[in-house]
Amino acid sequence: MSAKPASASRVEMSEVMTPNDANFLGKVFGGRVLSMLDIAAYATASRFAGHVCVTASVDRVDFHEPIEVGELVTCVGTVTYVGRTSLEVTIEVFAENVLKGERRHTNTARVTMVAMDEALRPVEVPRLICETREEKVRFLEGRLRREIRGAHQSEFERLAAGFAAASDARLDELLAAPSLMGVAAREG
Numbered sequence: 218m219s220a221k222p223a224s225a226s227r228v229e230m231s232e233v234m235t236p237n238d239a240n241f242l243g244k245v246f247g248g249r250v251l252s253m254l255d256i257a258a259y260a261t262a263s264r265f266a267g268h269v270c271v272t273a274s275v276d277r278v279d280f281h282e283p284i285e286v287g288e289l290v291t292c293v294g295t296v297t298y299v300g301r302t303s304l305e306v307t308i309e310v311f312a313e314n315v316l317k318g319e320r321r322h323t324n325t326a327r328v329t330m331v332a333m334d335e336a337l338r339p340v341e342v343p344r345l346i347c348e349t350r351e352e353k354v355r356f357l358e359g360r361l362r363r364e365i366r367g368a369h370q371s372e373f374e375r376l377a378a379g380f381a382a383a384s385d386a387r388l389d390e391l392l393a394a395p396s397l398m399g400v401a402a403r404e405g
């Protein structure tokens with residue numbers, strides 16, 4: 218199995234936001250940024266894997282501040298963790314007011330991509346060589362995120378399974394509860 222450094226995957230993609238990208242408040246649509254993220258993740262993962270990669274999942278993406286029409290949006294993608302056939306790509310998003318030369322970091326997103334062979338089956342990806350301390354930390358964070366996602370999904374399914382089976386009275390009780398996590402903790 219081949220191995221590559223994280224630096225071999227780095228992709229930088231920039232686009233100026235036009236009025237076509239605006240929502241009803243005149244700011245850039247969240248979906249426009251998600252689309253750019255996904256394309257950058259495709260290029261980053263596929264460059265690293267040497268295979269076409271597809272999007273398996275996108276972790277939570279928070280929009281802390283709006284992006285304006287006319288700003289230059291840049292997505293910087295790097296592979297931060299690899300499994301057997303999947304890769305975690307971290308995308309940092311920046312928005313720049315090109316007139317003032319002011320650049321701000323607007324989002325960080327983590328996208329899991331899966332490498333596919335010609336028969337559209339998942340295929341092994343190169344190992345990731347972590348050259349710096351920062352890359353080692355990022356790899357461990359990616360592995361931890363994957364483990365937490367798995368545990369979170371099982372726990373969600375276990376707790377939510379009770380909703381469908383609950384009586385109407387029990388559903389009303391749950392609707393009035395201040396915290397479902399609190400109820401779950403009390404009832405084990």
Ligand SMILES: CC(C)(COP(=O)(O)OP(=O)(O)OC[C@H]1O[C@@H](n2cnc3c(N)ncnc32)[C@H](O)[C@@H]1OP(=O)(O)O)[C@@H](O)C(=O)NCCC(=O)NCCS
Pocket residue numbers: 271272273274299300301302303304329331339
């Ligand atoms: C992603 C996809 C290839 C996974 O297929 P699968 O049959 O579940 O494949 P496997 O069970 O062999 O899993 C392959 C890898 O994907 C990972 N994976 C599968 N589903 C995942 C998900 N929802 N989130 C994160 N990782 C996922 C597995 O953990 C595994 O990783 P590993 O090899 O590093 O351990 C398949 O679900 C698919 O084709 N989805 C549609 C992709 C697509 O079209 N994306 C664009 C949407 S518009």
